[in-house]
Amino acid sequence: MKTLVLLCGLLALASGLPTAAQQAPSKLKIKTKGGSTAIPATPVAPDFSRTYAASITPAELRQHLTIVASDAFQGREAGQPGQKLAAEYLVKQLSELGLQGPVPGSDNPYLQHFRLTRGTHADGGYLKANGQRYEYLSDFFSYGPMPSPFRTETALQPVFVGFGVEQGAYSDYAGLDVQGKDVVAIMGEPQDERGRKLLKPNGRAADYWESGLRKAALAKARGARSIFLMTFAPAAAFQKQAKELAASLREPAFSLPDPGPAVIDTVSETVPPGIGIYFTSQELGLQLAGTTMNGLIGYARAVGQAGRPVPAGFRAAASTIFLPQPQEQLITENVLGFLEGSDKKDEVLVVSAHYDHLGVKHDTIYNGADDDGSGTVALLEIAQAFAQAKKEGHGPRRSILFIAMTAEEEGLFGSEYYTAHPVLPLANTIADLNIDMVGRTDRKHGARKHYVCVVGSDKLSSDLHRINEAANRDYTHLELDYRFNVPGEPEHIYYRSDHYNFARRKIPVIFYTAGEHADYHKATDDVEKIEFDKLTERAQLVFHTAWELANREQRIVVDSDKP
Known part of the structure; x- marks a missing residue:
């Protein structure tokens, strides 16, 4: 093949x-x-998109990936030596292609340095309420490994906010001051006496407010320090679940100390920065809210009857919390290469992929050949194709910025930092084409199927969606799989790679992926399993779409307000 x-x-x-x-x-x-x-006779104009796409070959992709996903780079974990080696390799490739380093004030103009905070788990966390001690990883736990805002014993300021939702005229926060405080919210959504949800979807997923992350994002937007999400699981059942999650919750936790201007986002399924998120057992949740189960049921019924939030009248007991967590500062880098356009050079197309992976765990190297070595080498080959076109007098009209992102695995931090500290104005950025895991076949598709999953193409720009479909129709003839692009998609793929930080700033995006496979986030994600023919086709589709975006007369329109 x-x-x-x-x-x-x-x-x-x-x-x-x-x-x-x-x-x-x-x-x-x-x-x-x-x-x-x-x-x-009229001569036939050469199709330069086809000409230069053909320079993206399986052999060159393999050559790059054999290096990028080798043991020498130690899994490319953000802030670690292997990531630095990978960054050096990428800088060398981009500079040899003739791309410029666009980062002002950096010791290396191809590198955008930034700080990460890495916290490591320490035992002994607890919460004391009403004279009773509740243990971390037994009676309450965080949403994934999270930076602790309570590294010394701290007095909580609990504020009960009902279901913690806000939509239209319905607001559980109306009249409440939660600035710097710790909100307590019931999991689920308010219902009427017949069990029907009070909040209609109105274009959102039916289970929109079931998500604890969306409630956390709203609490953060209201200024809260933390949110405690009250489950209805009794102590024994809750402790069993906490025990099952304990190993993953002891993993290192990362945060971005300098995230830049806040972008309020209650839409995504990503962890909102700067707020502690905790799930509690039924018993602890009731203590924090200052009520009993009968009192809570009475409150929920009153809301259902009124069809709107009602005063709860609960008064929480004094409580303290302690979640120890040693923290260290790391430096990591996005790698940027800039290709200047011609007559429309002030407008910029971004092509992105993340080059970091999971590093070394228990003396085992996680090479991440597909995640996202495949996207990284695709980015290099696309950059090579555009650089060759420019060298031969057929360069793009618009400028193209190639960004190999770091710290995606830790929380999309590379793209969060870049979009908060862009080296080129976001107002001039026409789109982001993001490539993440495009070298394998997922569980849904057979080995002979030539496809790519397209995510987000129609969210903000109908132009972008049409351009990508036309590029595929005219050149690559892949099956375009949109299953991750539907509202309410259960895996929330749209929110799980670097394109989303562009999308939430209203920049049109396409996320290209082939989906998850059996080696996803395992040490077995190695070069030997990459299907280089499919990787080539998918990279060529990105190139053809980029070629049209960079050379068309009109900038694509943003005609939707959905992030």
Whole structure:
């Protein structure tokens, strides 16, 4: 299959470059009454998108990936030596292509340095309420490994906020001051006496407010320090679940000390920064709210009858919390390469992929060949194709910024930092094409299926969606799988890679992925399992879409307000 695809690539190259005979106008003879008259035929313009896409080959992708996903780079964990080695390799490749380093004030203009805080778990966390001690990882636990805002024993300021939701005229926060305080919210949504949800979807997923992350984002927007989400699980059941999650919750926790201007986001399924998020057992939740189960049921019924929030009248007992967590500061880097455009050079297209992975765990290297070595080498090959086009006098009209992001695995921090501290104005950024895991076949598709999952293309710009579909129709002929692009998609893929930090700032995006496979986030995600023919096709689709975006007369429109 790889040989066949390579052959097809060579044939495409041959068909894209005009021969001398094609370049010279041929002559047609037209018979007339007076004899034959020769007139020149119109020459066929070369299709440069096809020409330069053909320079993206399985052999070159393999050559890069064999290095990027090698043991020498130690899994490329953000802030660790292997990530630094990978950054050096990427800088070398981009500079040799002739791309510029656009980062002002950096010791290396290709590197955008920033700080991460890394917290490590320490035993002994607790919460004391009403004279009773509740243990961390037994009676309450955090939403994933999280930076602790309570590294010394701290007095809590609990504020009960009902279900913790806000939509239209319905607001559980109306009249409440939660600035710097610790909100307590019931899991689930308010219902009427017949069990029907009070809040209608109105274009949102039916389970929109079931998400603790969305409630946390709203609490953060209201200024809260932390949110405690009260489950209805009794102590034994809750403790069993906490025990099952304990190993993952002891993993290192990362945060971005300098996230830049806040962007309020109650839509995504990403962890909102700067707020502690904790789930509690039923018993602890009632203590924090200052009520009993009968009191809580009475409150929920009163809300259902009124069809709106009602005063709860609960008064929480004094409580304290202690969650020890040693923290260290790390430096990590986004890698940027800039290709200046011609007559529309002030407008910028971003092509992105994250080059970090999970590093070394228990003396085992996680090489991340697909996640996201595949996207990283695709980015390099796309950059090479555009650089070659420019060298040969066919460079893009708009500028292109290639960004290899760091710290995606820790929380999309590389793209969060870049979009908060852009080296080129976001107002001039027309789109982001993001590539993450495009080298394998997922569980849904068979080995012979040539496809790519397209996510987010229609969220903000109908132009972008049409352009990508036309590029595929005219050139790559892949099956475009939109299953991750539907409202309420259960895996929340749209929110789980670097494109989302552009999208939430109203920049149109496409996220290209092939989906998860059996080696996702395992040490077995190695180069030997990459399907380089499919990786080539997917990279070529990104290139064709980028070519049109960079060269079309009009900038694509943003005609939707959905992030």
